[in-house]
Amino acid sequence: TVVIRLRKPWNAAVHVFFAQADFVYGILPKHAFPDTKVVGSAWESAPFGTGPFRVKTWLRGDRIVLEANPYYRPKPKLSQIVFQIVPNLNSNFVALRSGAADIGALTAENVSQAQGVPGVRVERFPENATRLLYLNTQRSPTGDPRVRHAIADALDYDALANAWRNQFPPAASFLPPPIVRWKAAAIAPYRHDPDAARRELDAAGWRLRNGVRVKGGVPFGGLIGVNSEDPINVRIATLVQAQLAAAGMPLTIKANPTRIWFSPEGLLRNGKGTIIGETWVGGGDPEQSLNLRCVEAIRGGDNHSFYCSPRFEALFDDQSRTPSQAQRDRDFNAIAQLVHDDAPVIPLYYESRLMGVSNRVSGYRLNMLWLPVNAEMWDAR
Structure with a gap:
């Protein structure tokens, strides 16, 4: 249990502390840390939480592989998600066009081209x-x-x-x-x-x-x-x-x-x-x-x-x-x-947010801060 006491009224408190934002206040698992030092801890290389996926492999500068969390309910539809690190946003488009990636961020420059790629749809997330x-x-x-x-x-x-x-x-x-x-x-x-x-x-x-x-x-x-x-x-x-x-x-x-x-x-x-x-x-x-x-x-x-x-x-x-x-x-x-x-x-x-998404992917959504929505419902066939 975490108890927060405010010194004065603050209407934004609930959203600031508990809603998703570019600054996220998370509750960390005590048993993962020998002390209060977070930066440089082993947890930073293999973080885990209560979400639908957890880190399986992290090859810095190359890829991050997530695997389904077996304790999460409902059970995630995907067994794993691979985040492939690429040099730039143009590389995203090339990977989408070639079929090497199922999802990739687009730019204002290449979104029109992406709309013409067979098997790829463009999603816009305000x-x-x-x-x-x-x-x-x-x-x-x-x-x-x-x-x-x-x-x-x-x-x-x-x-x-x-x-x-x-x-x-x-x-x-x-x-x-x-x-x-x-x-x-x-x-x-x-x-x-x-x-x-x-x-x-x-x-x-x-x-x-x-x-x-x-x-x-x-x-x-x-x-x-x-x-x-x-x-x-x-x-x-x-x-x-x-x-x-x-x-x-x-x-x-x-x-x-x-x-x-x-x-x-x-x-x-x-x-x-x-x-x-x-x-x-x-x-x-x-x-x-x-x-x-x-x-x-x-x-x-x-x-x-x-x-x-x-x-x-x-x-x-x-x-x-x-x-x-x-x-x-x-x-x-x-x-x-x-x-x-x-x-x-x-x-x-x-x-x-302009995203290119393979037509074989369903359920993919991002919220207004680019964060995933109901990732357990994402699927690929």
């Missing part, structure tokens, strides 16, 4: 994730909300959709897509409005000189940070750069490899970027999608806009402790509207 452009609120020029709105107005969202091959639905709010219990009030998405962008820049003191906006003798400039190993991220950055340059807002693209991108030294988290493109994945509770808090507006934190609003903090605190679900919904709606008005982020699209 994710609790939103692709966003983070605008740095603590650096010039995007520290000015009028400039942030000018950027939002200058972008051509229909053209930007080419970066993800129009494979994902457009997003209006930075909060979760409509696959969780909370349903957002209607938020008008940002629209391509070059005239409004010009008015915002003029009002902010950025005057057009020879095709470039200038303020106090300083030309508009900054960095677009990009993960060089994320093809969609690269394409989005390239299109954003071109569209903003056409509006007199030239920016330079700077790329980081993944190992640097997610570190405190990378542009995603070091506060040196002007615009950062990245996906935020929430959890089972809407609170887990609120990564714009002041406490996270630090180097190495998750608030990539470095946004800090007393109003946001007050609404966050209220949704956390109010006993009224209706009031909590109103708080989330107010947060969504506040963020839309302040524009520290520009929502682009809601993510979906």
Whole structure:
């Protein structure tokens, strides 16, 4: 028995602790550990639990073989599942096309090809994730909300959709897509409005000189940070750069490899970027999608806009402790509207997991956080 005592009311507690998320709080078997040290323990190489499958073989860098748990009920339909490690997502598609794999993740680039492969179907699993452009609120020029709105107005969202091959639905709010219990009030998405962008820049003191906006003798400039190993991220950055340059807002693209991108030294988290493109994945509770808090507006934190609003903090605190679900919904709606008005982020699209699945496989499902659903019901014939 595990007993959790809270020091104060926390509405998200049940979902944070007990629902599936990208951070999972598991209950570990005491007899598997000689002490409280988990990292580096034997259990890490052969983990086990109460689920329908357990680790049989783990060849690091090659494959993981799961076998059915004989104690699980109902009895799993599959005797084993093999996770074959491949170099990249293109290798997934090649394995699917050749029949070497039954299931593989697809990309926006190859999903159309996969739809034409005999014996393979494409499954789309909506994710609790939103692709966003983070605008740095603590650096010039995007520290000015009028400039942030000018950027939002200058972008051509229909053209930007080419970066993800129009494979994902457009997003209006930075909060979760409509696959969780909370349903957002209607938020008008940002629209391509070059005239409004010009008015915002003029009002902010950025005057057009020879095709470039200038303020106090300083030309508009900054960095677009990009993960060089994320093809969609690269394409989005390239299109954003071109569209903003056409509006007199030239920016330079700077790329980081993944190992640097997610570190405190990378542009995603070091506060040196002007615009950062990245996906935020929430959890089972809407609170887990609120990564714009002041406490996270630090180097190495998750608030990539470095946004800090007393109003946001007050609404966050209220949704956390109010006993009224209706009031909590109103708080989330107010947060969504506040963020839309302040524009520290520009929502682009809601993510979906694109999977190629052999027609001989049945019952295969993933939840909104990519985790397997009822794996004991998966079957292959």
